[in-house]
Amino acid sequence: MLKLLELILKALAYSSGIALGAAGITIIYMATGTFNFAHASLVAWGFYIVFSLYSILGGSPYYYIPLAALFSGFLGVLIYVTVNRRLLKARATMVTLMMSTLGIDLILFAFINIYADYLTEHYKLSAARYFVLELKDYVLGYVGETPIKAICIVAPIVMLAVTLSIHAFLKKSKFGIAMRAAIENPSLASVLGINPEVVYLTAWFMGGALAGLAGGTLSLVISGHPAVGMETIVTFFSGAIVGGLYSVFGSLLGGLLIGLSEYIGIYSLSMAFGGGVLVYRPMIPLLIMAITLLIYPRGLAGINWGRIKAFLTSIASRGGR
Amino acid sequence: MMEIPPLVLNILINFAIGLIITLSLNLEVGYAGLPQFGRVLAVLVGAIAAGAIPGRILAAMMGKPAGAEYAYHLINYRLVEEINKVLATNPLLSAAIFVLTLVFAALLGGLIGYVTAYPAIRLREAYLGITLLAFGDALQIIAWNYQPIVGATQGVLVPDPFRCIGAGHVRFVSATFIILGIAILIFIFIEKLGRSPFGRALKAMRDSEVAAKVYGKNIPRLRAQALIVGSALAAVGGALWAFYTGSMKAITYNRLVWTFWPWAYMMLGGTGNNVGVLIGVLVFSTVRTLIYSYKGLLTTIIPVNPAWLEYILVGLAIVLIVMFRPQGILPEKPALTLPREKIEKIRESIKV
Numbered sequence: 001m002l003k004l005l006e007l008i009l010k011a012l013a014y015s016s017g018i019a020l021g022a023a024g025i026t027i028i029y030m031a032t033g034t035f036n037f038a039h040a041s042l043v044a045w046g047f048y049i050v051f052s053l054y055s056i057l058g059g060s061p062y063y064y065i066p067l068a069a070l071f072s073g074f075l076g077v078l079i080y081v082t083v084n085r086r087l088l089k090a091r092a093t094m095v096t097l098m099m100s101t102l103g104i105d106l107i108l109f110a111f112i113n114i115y116a117d118y119l120t121e122h123y124k125l126s127a128a129r130y131f132v133l134e135l136k137d138y139v140l141g142y143v144g145e146t147p148i149k150a151i152c153i154v155a156p157i158v159m160l161a162v163t164l165s166i167h168a169f170l171k172k173s174k175f176g177i178a179m180r181a182a183i184e185n186p187s188l189a190s191v192l193g194i195n196p197e198v199v200y201l202t203a204w205f206m207g208g209a210l211a212g213l214a215g216g217t218l219s220l221v222i223s224g225h226p227a228v229g230m231e232t233i234v235t236f237f238s239g240a241i242v243g244g245l246y247s248v249f250g251s252l253l254g255g256l257l258i259g260l261s262e263y264i265g266i267y268s269l270s271m272a273f274g275g276g277v278l279v280y281r282p283m284i285p286l287l288i289m290a291i292t293l294l295i296y297p298r299g300l301a302g303i304n305w306g307r308i309k310a311f312l313t314s315i316a317s318r319g320g321r
Numbered sequence: 322m323m324e325i326p327p328l329v330l331n332i333l334i335n336f337a338i339g340l341i342i343t344l345s346l347n348l349e350v351g352y353a354g355l356p357q358f359g360r361v362l363a364v365l366v367g368a369i370a371a372g373a374i375p376g377r378i379l380a381a382m383m384g385k386p387a388g389a390e391y392a393y394h395l396i397n398y399r400l401v402e403e404i405n406k407v408l409a410t411n412p413l414l415s416a417a418i419f420v421l422t423l424v425f426a427a428l429l430g431g432l433i434g435y436v437t438a439y440p441a442i443r444l445r446e447a448y449l450g451i452t453l454l455a456f457g458d459a460l461q462i463i464a465w466n467y468q469p470i471v472g473a474t475q476g477v478l479v480p481d482p483f484r485c486i487g488a489g490h491v492r493f494v495s496a497t498f499i500i501l502g503i504a505i506l507i508f509i510f511i512e513k514l515g516r517s518p519f520g521r522a523l524k525a526m527r528d529s530e531v532a533a534k535v536y537g538k539n540i541p542r543l544r545a546q547a548l549i550v551g552s553a554l555a556a557v558g559g560a561l562w563a564f565y566t567g568s569m570k571a572i573t574y575n576r577l578v579w580t581f582w583p584w585a586y587m588m589l590g591g592t593g594n595n596v597g598v599l600i601g602v603l604v605f606s607t608v609r610t611l612i613y614s615y616k617g618l619l620t621t622i623i624p625v626n627p628a629w630l631e632y633i634l635v636g637l638a639i640v641l642i643v644m645f646r647p648q649g650i651l652p653e654k655p656a657l658t659l660p661r662e663k664i665e666k667i668r669e670s671i672k673v
Contacts, residue, residue: 096647099588102639106632106636237455245448290440290452294443298448
């Protein structure tokens with residue numbers, strides 16, 4: 001029972017990180033139609049910013065999570081300015097846009113490795129190619145014998161705060177409304193004096209920052225190494241796709257669903273079939289994504305929620321009479 | 322046999338395998354317009370076929386364990402050594418088992434192509450691309466963890482059908498040229514296929530599905546056929562690579578090497594143009610092999626590990642191609658059909 005509590009706490013922290021990253025993919029996809037493979041490296045940079053600054057400057061790893069978000073956001077802006085803007089102007093196809101971000105991902109991946117080598121050589125950080133920051137996390141208290149790690153509380157709070165602020169930004173602020181308009185219809189929005197380029201730039205910054213934030217939070221949950229982004233990217237994709245790719249909240253929910261089911265699902269499977277199934281954990285997000293897509297080819301957002309709501313209310317009102 | 326420097330040999334084998342995989346990718350992406358981000362899936366199926374099938378057939382013939390225990394590495398390593406001794410003295414058996422395995426690989430590859438056609442008919446663009454990518458990753462996870470098929474993390478040894486030609490250098494030279502020959506045959510096949518009514522129907526579907534439908538083309542069927550043929554060829558490529566290296570470990574069949582790099586080769590050469598693809602593969606495999614071979618020398622010149630240089634180079638190439646020359650080195654040309662006189666001659670011959 002106590003083990004279950006530990007598992008649930010860890011699953012919460014993990015799935016909050018996945019949800020943040022999935023939301024980042026969706027924001028960029030909604031605004032520019034680019035399915036961003038470079039997200040893998042943006043997340044991995046989040047890991048490495050937190051790890052290296054914490055190891056060199058000391059203090060608490062939590063200080064550096066915002067910096068990780070800023071850095072990856074800056075990388076996102078760089079990707080937009082150097083590559084994506086030109087391709088969007090040339091009206092490149094979706095596959096071309098995807099491939100361009102794949103090329104960028106390979107370059108950023110190489111730079112993470114060079115950075116890790118540099119950390120090993122100049123700062124004598126022997127852990128630079130494989131680190132476990134989870135051990136440095138604070139323990140807030142104990143429930144029975146289960147330690148409550150700080151990240152298990154912080155990550156869900158960060159996730160909720162991000163959800164609320166994105167909601168407020170898109171629905172209430174003038175720029176957010178302009179942004180939604182430009183995403184829906186760029187030419188009509190530009191007639192009204194909205195510059196779509198600023199909107200794309202902001203989307204890339206937000207997407208990159210969310211990737212960095214995801215990397216920073218996850219660095220306290222799972223072990224980090226240069227290929228960590230490449231390994232987790234399919235999980236982020238699954239979250240974004242299950243969420244439907246057209247709604248930030250959908251992808252946050254999708255990411256939560258994928259992350260939770262990865263931990264809880266494999267735990268219940270291992271209860272049923274023994275510990276041998278534990279190694280197949282990375283397959284769970286893939287399976288959930290495949291099943292969701294085969295039933296709803298446009299993800300959860302493709303379901304006509306309005307109709308379901310109307311159906312439910314009609315049942316409710318009939319029941320009430 | 323003449324002496325060929327190992328460097329040239331490495332370039333040739335990387336070129337041959339890369340050509341097979343990239344041509345199969347070109348059929349699905351360049352001709353049919355499917356976002357095939359899961360090329361590794363079919364390649365891995367071919368490699369699994371080479372790792373699991375020929376050794377088991379020969380072991381059964383020799384009265385040795387051929388079931389799940391065949392893949393257990395302590396048994397497997399010794400058993401395959403024995404099998405190789407038998408194969409070394411028996412060229413006919415070697416050739417038969419080689420061809421049989423390639424046929425099996427192609428059949429299994431075709432089957433997996435048929436399976437992937439199920440989502441490919443229903444999903445579009447990014448959704449389809451990521452689903453295919455997920456399929457490839459899923460099979461890799463299974464092959465890497467499920468021991469009874471191909472030995473999971475320990476991998477299995479693959480029986481060596483080239484051993485009967487000679488040992489050491491001679492073996493690698495002959496294997497390289499046999500695989501190169503197969504790659505050229507596949508090139509001719511794909512080139513012919515691309516000019517056939519089937520190939521032109523694929524291009525029509527890629528350019529405008531509605532127009533192709535109006536002319537009576539069955540779109541789901543065309544998509545499925547492109548996937549089946551492409552996956553079968555990629556599986557042959559995977560099986561050949563497993564035969565060449567003599568071992569099969571699932572971890573080496575990752576999406577970076579077997580999906581993304583072929584994409585880069587194809588885009589450099591020219592999507593939809595087989596000759597362009599050939600040039601793209603040649604350029605990339607030469608550069609990559611050179612970087613890999615001169616790692617030691619490069620380390621003295623540049624301060625970083627040359628392995629990362631390779632990533633930067635491939636990444637930069639992809640970005641520059643999509644930005645400045647999206648059509649690649651050799652842009653796609655309209656497929657030429659038979660000249661008019663020839664068609665009239667055929668008509669004459671049919672009339673009689």
